[in-house]
Amino acid sequence: MKASHLILGTQRENPSDAEIISHQLMIKAGLIRQVSSGIYNWLPIGKKVLQKVEDIIRKEMNEAGAQEILMPMVQPASLWESSGRIDQYGKELLVFEDRHENRFCLGPTHEEIITDLCKNLLTSYKQLPVTLYQIQTKFRDEIRPRFGVMRSREFLMKDAYSFDLDKTGLDRSYQVMKEAYIKVFNKIGLDYRIVKADSGTIGGSDSEEFHVLADSGEDLLAFSDKSTYATNAELLTELQDGQDPSTLEGKESPDGKGILKLKRGIEVGHIFKLGKKYSEILNLKIQSEDKEINPEMGCYGIGASRIVAAAIEQNHDDKGIIWPESLAPFEVAIVEVNPKNKREISDKCAEIYDLMKKNEIDVLWDNREKRPGVKFNDAEVIGIPLTIIIGDRTLESKEIEIKGRQDEKPKLVSHQDLLANIID
C-alpha cells in the first residue's frame, strides 16, 4: 500500500474529549472517529487491526471444531419476552417498533436467537455435541458509554454457544473453548489472566473471565505470582469480610502457591456454563436414545473491538501505539526521505517495495510529499513495528537502514540481509 492512496486520518493534536490513552491514540492514529456517544466509525487502519483480531479468533474457533454462522442484529422482542429477560435486561436493551407496530430490539447478545434457531436445527442427539459461533455487531444501550471503544454501545463481539447432551459433555465443550481462548490470547500476544467470575445476569454455574492487564482496567484482579490462581479482587474480599482489597497485596495465595499480586484488568473474554436455563425456558428439546432432553448449553464471548483498545492500553509509549506483531496494521513502513530531484531514491523505494510484496510482507510505502519528521511521526503513532529508511545517506552504499518501533537509532543491514532481518 502506498501512503499517497491511503486514507490515513492521523491527527496531530489530541482530541479534547478522549480521556484514556487508548482512546486518544485510536483517534490520533486514525483508527476510529466518533459518530455519537459510544458509536464509532472504523477507518482503514483501524479496520485492518480489527480484522486481524477477527481472523485470529475465527481460526481458533474453527480449529476447535466450532462452526461459524451469522445471526441477525435485529431480534423480535417477543423472544425476549419468552425468556423473561426483557425486564431483566432493562433499558440496556434498545427496543423499537417496525412499520407494522411489531416490537424489535437490537441484539445485545444472542442466547434467545440461538436457542430458538436450534429448536428447528437440532433434532437428534447424534448432532451433539455442537458449538456454533458468530462474529457480529452487538448493541447495548450503556448508561454511560466511555473510554472510546472500550465501553461503547455498539461493538464487535465473537459469541459462541455449545450444546451438549449432559453435564459431562458441557464440561468437555467448555474446556475445549477455554483452551481455544488461551490459544487466541497467546497468539495475539497480550499479558492476560483467567479469573473466576460471577456469572451475573446471563445465569448459569461456572464462569471465567479473560482479562488483559492494564492500569486503566475497570476490574481489580488478585492473582498468585507463582501459580495460575487469579480472581476478581472484589469477590475475594467478600469472602474475607469487606476488607480493603489493597491489603491483600503480598499475602499468601489461597491455593497455597506463591503470594498475591494486585493489578487492574480489562475484561476481553467471558465463558459461561449456562446449563439448561435457556433450553428449558425456550423449550429447546432434543431426542436422545430413549427420551427428549433439554440440552446443556454454554456460551463464550470475546470482545473483538475491545481487544484493540486493550492492546493499546498495554502497549504504547509517548510516541504512540506499539502493536504486538499479530495486530500491526502493516508489518513494515518504508519512509522515503528527500525524494525531490532524487529519482534514485524513489527507484530504490520501489525496488524494496516490490521485494516486500513478493515476499508477502504487508508494507506501507510512505511516498507522500511530506517532510521526513511527519512520516516518522505517522509511522510511530500508528505503531508499525519496523521502518525502512531510504534517503541520501545510504543511497550510494549497499546498506539499508532499518529501525524497530522502539529502537533509539536505525541500524544498517546489507541489501541481501534485508529480508532475513525483517522476517525474524
Added chain:
RNA sequence: CGGGGCAUAGCGCAGCCUGGUAGCGCACCUGCUUUGGGAGCAGGUGGUCGCAGGUUCAAAUCCUGCUGCCCCGACCA
C-alpha cells in the same frame, strides 16, 4: 438518573463579561524555495457561531427553552 463541565472551520482554541455582522494555530488547495524528526514565503478554500424562540435598529455575545457531547457517581458485560 444525581452532580459538574463544554458546544465557534477537519483538529485544537480565542472572541462572549462591556451587542455592531467572525478570528488564530494546525490541517487542506496553488506557486516558488526547501527536505534525515511535525519547513519558509506568497496567495487561497472552508463556518446557517449546536437548535428554537425572545429582547434589540443590530445577537456568537443578553434572556428562555431544548438538544448533543465529555467527566465523576450509581448500574452493567
